[in-house]
Amino acid sequence: MKALQTLLLATALALxxxxxxxxxxxxxxxxxxxxxxxxxxxxxxxxRHWKQKTGAAVTxxxxxxxxxxQARSVIDGLKADVVTLALAYDIxxxxxxxxxxxxxxxxxxxxNSSPYTSTIVFLVRKGNPKAxxxxxxxxxxxxxxxxxxxxxxxxxxxxxLAAWGYALRRPQGNEARAREFVTALFKNVPVLDxxxxxxxxxxxxRGLGDVLISWxxxxxxxxxxxxxxxxxxxxxxxxILAEPPVAVVDKVVDRRGTRKVAEAYxxxxxxxxxxxxxxxxxxxxxxxxxxxxxxxxxxxxxxxxIDEVFGGWPKAQKAHFDDxxxxxRIYLR
Amino acid sequence: xxxxxxxxxxxxxxxxxxGCALLYLSLIVLVPLSALFFKTATLTWTQFWSTVSSERVLxxxxxxxxxxxxxxxxxxVFGFVVAWTLVRYDFPxxxxxxxxxxxxxxxxxxxxxxxxxxxxxxxxxxxxxxEPLGIKTAFSPLGVAIALTxxxxxxxxxxxxxxxxxxxxxxxxxxxxxxxxxGQTFRRVIVPSILPALVTGGSLAxxxxxxxxxxxxxxSGNMPMKTEITSLLIMTKLEQYDYAGAxxxxxxxxxxxxxxxxxxxxxxxxxxxxxxxxx
Numbered sequence: 282m283k284a285l286q287t288l289l290l291a292t293a294l295a296l297x298x299x300x301x302x303x304x305x306x307x308x309x310x311x312x313x314x315x316x317x318x319x320x321x322x323x324x325x326x327x328x329r330h331w332k333q334k335t336g337a338a339v340t341x342x343x344x345x346x347x348x349x350x351q352a353r354s355v356i357d358g359l360k361a362d363v364v365t366l367a368l369a370y371d372i373x374x375x376x377x378x379x380x381x382x383x384x385x386x387x388x389x390x391x392x393n394s395s396p397y398t399s400t401i402v403f404l405v406r407k408g409n410p411k412a413x414x415x416x417x418x419x420x421x422x423x424x425x426x427x428x429x430x431x432x433x434x435x436x437x438x439x440x441x442l443a444a445w446g447y448a449l450r451r452p453q454g455n456e457a458r459a460r461e462f463v464t465a466l467f468k469n470v471p472v473l474d475x476x477x478x479x480x481x482x483x484x485x486x487r488g489l490g491d492v493l494i495s496w497x498x499x500x501x502x503x504x505x506x507x508x509x510x511x512x513x514x515x516x517x518x519x520x521i522l523a524e525p526p527v528a529v530v531d532k533v534v535d536r537r538g539t540r541k542v543a544e545a546y547x548x549x550x551x552x553x554x555x556x557x558x559x560x561x562x563x564x565x566x567x568x569x570x571x572x573x574x575x576x577x578x579x580x581x582x583x584x585x586x587i588d589e590v591f592g593g594w595p596k597a598q599k600a601h602f603d604d605x606x607x608x609x610r611i612y613l614r
Numbered sequence: 615x616x617x618x619x620x621x622x623x624x625x626x627x628x629x630x631x632x633g634c635a636l637l638y639l640s641l642i643v644l645v646p647l648s649a650l651f652f653k654t655a656t657l658t659w660t661q662f663w664s665t666v667s668s669e670r671v672l673x674x675x676x677x678x679x680x681x682x683x684x685x686x687x688x689x690x691v692f693g694f695v696v697a698w699t700l701v702r703y704d705f706p707x708x709x710x711x712x713x714x715x716x717x718x719x720x721x722x723x724x725x726x727x728x729x730x731x732x733x734x735x736x737x738x739x740x741x742x743x744x745e746p747l748g749i750k751t752a753f754s755p756l757g758v759a760i761a762l763t764x765x766x767x768x769x770x771x772x773x774x775x776x777x778x779x780x781x782x783x784x785x786x787x788x789x790x791x792x793x794x795x796x797g798q799t800f801r802r803v804i805v806p807s808i809l810p811a812l813v814t815g816g817s818l819a820x821x822x823x824x825x826x827x828x829x830x831x832x833x834s835g836n837m838p839m840k841t842e843i844t845s846l847l848i849m850t851k852l853e854q855y856d857y858a859g860a861x862x863x864x865x866x867x868x869x870x871x872x873x874x875x876x877x878x879x880x881x882x883x884x885x886x887x888x889x890x891x892x893x
Contacts, residue, residue, distance in 0.1 A: 347853070350852075432850045433849065471837075472753050472835035474835075474836065489753075603854065609670070609838070612670070613669055
């Protein structure tokens with residue numbers, strides 16, 4: 282059975298493997314979808330920094346895709362030195378199901394191992410024709426909402442939890458009301474794309490829907506890409522603090538002898554230079570100076586965390602998104 | 615063509631080729647498939663049953679098999695027309711059209727999915743005319759059937775073409791000279807001799823459609839209970855690290871398709887027999 286799996290995996294991974302075998306100082310960063318542009322730039326500044334510091338050259342390969350799909354590739358044997366995913370739950374899975382890193386990974390780096398944060402905002406059409414200002418407007422009848430499928434997309438899970446958290450934290454909010462709210466919200470969703478990028482395409486290119494619930498950085502990117510004359514960003518009164526975490530994959534770096542450079546790669550994300558680049562790519566930085574520099578870019582918004590409202594990812598995942606969970610029950614009746 | 619299993623073939627090398635064929639089939643088909651069964655074996659019967667018979671999964675079987683069957687049926691009719699035109703007539707640009715037929719084979723399915731969605735969505739080239747009529751194509755079961763029709767077309771055309779080319783004109787002339795009307799010639803001479811090819815093409819298109827993922831996820835809209843195809847549910851299970859659940863659904867699909875293909879092959883054999891008696 283083991284041999285079988287190895288055989289299958291070898292076939293599946295035949296492409297990236299030779300690339301890894303040749304060069305010495307080479308690390309692979311397995312990440313999620315919207316970080317593509319950020320890490321392309323970051324890899325350059327880190328390589329420069331590493332060369333200055335140690336005199337050694339380093340090449341960083343990057344791989345992107347849906348967060349859980351990426352985690353699954355790593356569990357199945359993709360040799361990732363570092364993982365930088367959309368949610369802690371996916372890195373937990375790499376530890377638990379793959380046994381590739383220790384359970385305490387999240388306490389190894391500052392800020393829960395999340396060097397940047399983001400949040401969930403709305404993208405609407407120019408002029409905001411349906412006057413959508415806050416979460417409550419999204420459940421109005423006749424408003425069409427675009428969001429990806431929480432079963433397949435990490436970003437969509439943040440969207441869902443942001444809506445739930447908003448409803449729960451309202452005056453007189455409770456579980457039952459939050460469930461009603463989220464049910465009403467998803468009744469307004471005509472299409473569930475499998476990933477965040479897919480939803481952006483549906484909203485912008487296909488012209489479907491009145492509002493897209495989106496990562497903040499993805500919304501900025503869409504406005505930059507498609508023009509401020511077509512789209513605008515609406516910031517709700519409250520939203521969730523999304524903390525996309527990063528971790529070194531212990532088993533892989535120890536086998537390949539890349540621990541030092543992999544750790545430096547993640548630590549440098551917290552440096553002044555790294556944090557500045559983070560702000561430039563529309564993620565919210567952690568470092569005070571960078572926060573100040575990009576203050577005007579990010580509107581003030583009340584942010585709640587997943588730990589406060591849901592008691593952490595494993596609990597939220599189990600209650601809401603696992604098979605038979607609350608999200609499934611919205612559609613069954 | 616009178617080789618049955620029991621007779622000795624005059625051709626040498628039976629053992630060698632059979633050995634090669636079996637080894638190749640095992641490596642390429644049976645080994646991955648058995649991995650599927652091993653993964654599923656980690657489930658108990660109750661778990662297995664509740665996974666493969668949950669409401670959402672049942673709805674997806676219905677959509678997947680229904681849309682695949684519809685798409686294969688459409689392709690059998692129009693694929694036949696295309697093949698007929700290409701074999702029987704000469705016209706400028708014939709080679710170009712012939713090459714076009716293969717495009718759905720070559721195109722990455724995700725690309726065709728995105729292209730089809732762009733055309734059929736409410737602001738697309740075709741969608742903008744259909745939507746006012748109340749016909750929702752993209753993000754509806756109809757859209758799924760369209761995507762499956764697109765990817766299945768070459769299978770029918772490419773299997774029917776050689777059969778049509780082999781058909782001797784003399785048979786039709788003989789029928790006509792014996793007083794058969796055009797309709798009779800078509801029904802009693804042409805159809806019986808190409809029926810096996812049509813059935814093969816149709817079943818290939820059908821089988822291909824059952825497993826399709828890439829093109830469909832873009833156009834279907836993936837709404838639970840309405841437009842979720844089975845392969846999407848399998849992917850969904852995988853995203854939740856539920857390998858056993860994913861393989862359980864896969865096995866049901868596999869067995870169902872296998873039985874259906876066996877039936878269709880039986881049908882083909884039977885129609886082949888009948889065609890031989892007629893001709």
